[in-house]
Amino acid sequence: MLKQIGANTYVLRGGSNIGFIVCDGSAVVIDAGLDKDAARRAAKAAAELDARIKAIIITHAHADHFGGAEALKKRTGAPVYASSFEAVVIENPVLEPLWLFGGALPIRSLTNKFTLGKPCRVDVRIEGDELSVEGIKLKVVRLPGHSPEQIGIGFEDTLFCADAFFPIETLEKHGIPYCTDLDAALATLDAFVKGCFPYAHFIPGHGEPLEDPVPVAQANKGRLEQIRDVVYGILAIPSREHAILANTALLLNMRFRDVVHYYLCRTTVYAILASLEKQGLVEVITDEDGVKWRRRIQGPSLHQ
Numbered sequence: 001m002l003k004q005i006g007a008n009t010y011v012l013r014g015g016s017n018i019g020f021i022v023c024d025g026s027a028v029v030i031d032a033g034l035d036k037d038a039a040r041r042a043a044k045a046a047a048e049l050d051a052r053i054k055a056i057i058i059t060h061a062h063a064d065h066f067g068g069a070e071a072l073k074k075r076t077g078a079p080v081y082a083s084s085f086e087a088v089v090i091e092n093p094v095l096e097p098l099w100l101f102g103g104a105l106p107i108r109s110l111t112n113k114f115t116l117g118k119p120c121r122v123d124v125r126i127e128g129d130e131l132s133v134e135g136i137k138l139k140v141v142r143l144p145g146h147s148p149e150q151i152g153i154g155f156e157d158t159l160f161c162a163d164a165f166f167p168i169e170t171l172e173k174h175g176i177p178y179c180t181d182l183d184a185a186l187a188t189l190d191a192f193v194k195g196c197f198p199y200a201h202f203i204p205g206h207g208e209p210l211e212d213p214v215p216v217a218q219a220n221k222g223r224l225e226q227i228r229d230v231v232y233g234i235l236a237i238p239s240r241e242h243a244i245l246a247n248t249a250l251l252l253n254m255r256f257r258d259v260v261h262y263y264l265c266r267t268t269v270y271a272i273l274a275s276l277e278k279q280g281l282v283e284v285i286t287d288e289d290g291v292k293w294r295r296r297i298q299g300p301s302l303h304q
């Protein structure tokens with residue numbers, strides 16, 4: 001269902017939200033949804049708004065946000081925009097399941113449309129913090145962490161903020177939110193908590209639009225910090241990666257629902273290990289059975 005948010009901003013709610021900025025009959029679309037059905041719904045929404053789609057901006061290269069881009073581009077002829085790192089994945093979507101599977105070509109369960117989007121040529125690499133489309137001036141807001149070069153788009157009083165945070169129900173359902181760079185994700189969330197973004201409306205990639213993003217950003221930040229503390233706690237005993245993941249799930253009182261959920265959670269746990277290692281708190285060592293993670297003996301405490 002299409003919902004008006006600001007004077008010229010709208011959201012088409014769905015499994016992943018599609019944003020619209022409409023001025024003088026021209027529309028900029030923020031994210032293209034999962035597949036061609038989402039693209040069809042986006043095209044229909046533009047018709048309802050009496051607007052022609054002039055640009056498709058993809059906030060980050062996850063299949064549920066760009067899977068519909070190629071179909072929407074075909075229908076409208078509109079160019080596709082993305083930041084340069086994310087553009088590489090949108091053009092080569094196998095990279096998403098490939099890195100979920102540790103760099104090898106992915107297994108079947110990682111190649112459904114939720115993790116392997118349709119490829120789409122990106123016409124414009126977004127650089128800098130401003131973008132103009134047919135005279136519509138947009139702010140580009142960097143929101144890294146969930147994905148390496150995720151961006152949000154600001155227009156008038158609305159910020160389309162991609163997957164910088166998830167609704168509380170989603171946090172509870174997934175247990176471990178997906179993140180590729182823990183420190184960047186925490187810094188992005190902290191910027192929301194501190195009110196660094198001067199907007200009246202916030203449209204996330206999933207869930208309802210918000211006027212006050214602070215409680216949900218705080219909850220996301222708290223959850224990532226809690227998981228980091230759990231992982232560091234586990235490493236009081238040197239542990240192998242699978243044991244770290246299994247014990248993290250146990251201590252968070254959650255279960256891995258399926259193969260995809262396991263590999264998504266593993267990425268976040270790896271992001272936590274990389275962050276702790278960068279701070280000099282943990283290290284990885286090899287032994288006759290492979291690799292093991294342990295705390296650094298002389299390392300500083302986590303909360304210093």
Ligand SMILES: [Zn+2]
Nearest residue numbers: 060062146163
């Ligand atoms: Zn995402």
